[in-house]
Amino acid sequence: MSTPSTDAPLSGRRAQAARNDAVILDAAREVFMAAPDAPVSAVAHAAGVGISALYRRYASKEELLATLCLDGLRRFVEIARAARDTADPWGAFEALLRGVVDADVHSLTVHLAGRFAPTPEHGALAEEAGRLAGEILRRAQDARAVRSDVVDTDLPMVYEQLAAIRLGGPARDAALRRRYLELHLASLRADAEAHGALPGHGPSQAELGARWQREAGTGAAR
Amino acid sequence: MSTPSTDAPLSGRRAQAARNDAVILDAAREVFMAAPDAPVSAVAHAAGVGISALYRRYASKEELLATLCLDGLRRFVEIARAARDTADPWGAFEALLRGVVDADVHSLTVHLAGRFAPTPEHGALAEEAGRLAGEILRRAQDARAVRSDVVDTDLPMVYEQLAAIRLGGPARDAALRRRYLELHLASLRADAEAHGALPGHGPSQAELGARWQREAGTGAAR
DNA sequence: ACATGTGCGGAACGGAACGTTCCGCTACTG
DNA sequence: CAGTAGCGGAACGTTCCGTTCCGCACATGT
Numbered sequence: 001m002s003t004p005s006t007d008a009p010l011s012g013r014r015a016q017a018a019r020n021d022a023v024i025l026d027a028a029r030e031v032f033m034a035a036p037d038a039p040v041s042a043v044a045h046a047a048g049v050g051i052s053a054l055y056r057r058y059a060s061k062e063e064l065l066a067t068l069c070l071d072g073l074r075r076f077v078e079i080a081r082a083a084r085d086t087a088d089p090w091g092a093f094e095a096l097l098r099g100v101v102d103a104d105v106h107s108l109t110v111h112l113a114g115r116f117a118p119t120p121e122h123g124a125l126a127e128e129a130g131r132l133a134g135e136i137l138r139r140a141q142d143a144r145a146v147r148s149d150v151v152d153t154d155l156p157m158v159y160e161q162l163a164a165i166r167l168g169g170p171a172r173d174a175a176l177r178r179r180y181l182e183l184h185l186a187s188l189r190a191d192a193e194a195h196g197a198l199p200g201h202g203p204s205q206a207e208l209g210a211r212w213q214r215e216a217g218t219g220a221a222r
Numbered sequence: 223m224s225t226p227s228t229d230a231p232l233s234g235r236r237a238q239a240a241r242n243d244a245v246i247l248d249a250a251r252e253v254f255m256a257a258p259d260a261p262v263s264a265v266a267h268a269a270g271v272g273i274s275a276l277y278r279r280y281a282s283k284e285e286l287l288a289t290l291c292l293d294g295l296r297r298f299v300e301i302a303r304a305a306r307d308t309a310d311p312w313g314a315f316e317a318l319l320r321g322v323v324d325a326d327v328h329s330l331t332v333h334l335a336g337r338f339a340p341t342p343e344h345g346a347l348a349e350e351a352g353r354l355a356g357e358i359l360r361r362a363q364d365a366r367a368v369r370s371d372v373v374d375t376d377l378p379m380v381y382e383q384l385a386a387i388r389l390g391g392p393a394r395d396a397a398l399r400r401r402y403l404e405l406h407l408a409s410l411r412a413d414a415e416a417h418g419a420l421p422g423h424g425p426s427q428a429e430l431g432a433r434w435q436r437e438a439g440t441g442a443a444r
Numbered sequence: 445a446c447a448t449g450t451g452c453g454g455a456a457c458g459g460a461a462c463g464t465t466c467c468g469c470t471a472c473t474g
Numbered sequence: 475c476a477g478t479a480g481c482g483g484a485a486c487g488t489t490c491c492g493t494t495c496c497g498c499a500c501a502t503g504t
Contacts, residue, residue, distance in 0.1 A: 203398065450501085468481105473476105
């Protein structure tokens, strides 16, 4: 909340506003990652600004969430691209999962889905993300590094499970997720297949896509 | 909503009321398992009764949740006892996890915790449940069936992760959970330890116990 | 047959939470 | 020095939900 005007060409009020842009988005990310249905006032409080500063930038809560989700999708694609460029097939697969879990990117995407009307850009990025992850998985399976009976739609389910780990602060949760990611990785290795094939089949694209539809509250009948 | 008076000594109005006891509790279980913060009216609707029928039996929503949770803890203990009586150490371990996940008992216990003031009976049952699970785990580890670097507090985290799988109806979710439970089981086997030890340490009892404390809403600051 | 009270449906009530708007102030800008 | 961009936070209107309450229907006991 200081460093008056050394890092930007703008000064005074204008600079403060520019800085607030980032502060607010960071606060929103932190707050909504911890609680997707947190009130807008919580974001303002976390950012150390008033509510007006928020509504000056985003027309509605929905727009803020859509922006945040877009940001998350871009992070996912970035992580996936970096992972894909890893030479070793298992290394690439491992990098993908570790990257996604470490950045907690799942909380920024799927957990926000259904709370705003998705734009075409959301769709395009989600598709690209799926394509990259699928490529990494296929390569790892072709190299007999990852068991052959997992499918690409199983991966979001792994993220989903790890994102459900919420016990302490963000730091403690990150440590716990690393611990349990290690277990997931062990179960996905090719040699784990020796103990038996996976029953049933992974989610369909339709089942995964259904989350992006706007739906009311908690899902219980009125 | 029929069979007038053939299965109970009571008849007419009295029998209907007795039957409603079960209908309401079943409806409450179904509704709150799907959405822990569902409104009371949703339970009444699912049970096909009015709200009065509900409040005649439970003084408050909190009391209903406490009853439901007690019910869940008893189920857990029952499942754990049956598993413990399995001769094969790995079989017992497997039976425990399969039983807990199949009955979706986690949604009935921990997901309800924090929404009501726990009674001493909740504490006693939770302790008994922990004792049984710990015994089963230790036996499986002593037999070198389960990897040595998992601890008893890791098990609730496995349930937690599997309970987070919510895509379609209850039936589809159960099938998906069975699929991913298979992965978890593979990762917990002793031979999975060859690929490396688990980083960090499992949750402490204090971390797990903190969920039973009453806390406001979603966790975001006001 | 009739008075009685139990059990219940669902409207009504009171309060809490939240998204959004609006007023007024501050301090840069030109 | 007038004008205004940016903002803090109170206020507003709405939605949601737990709980209460009123009146009805029917089984029960005489």
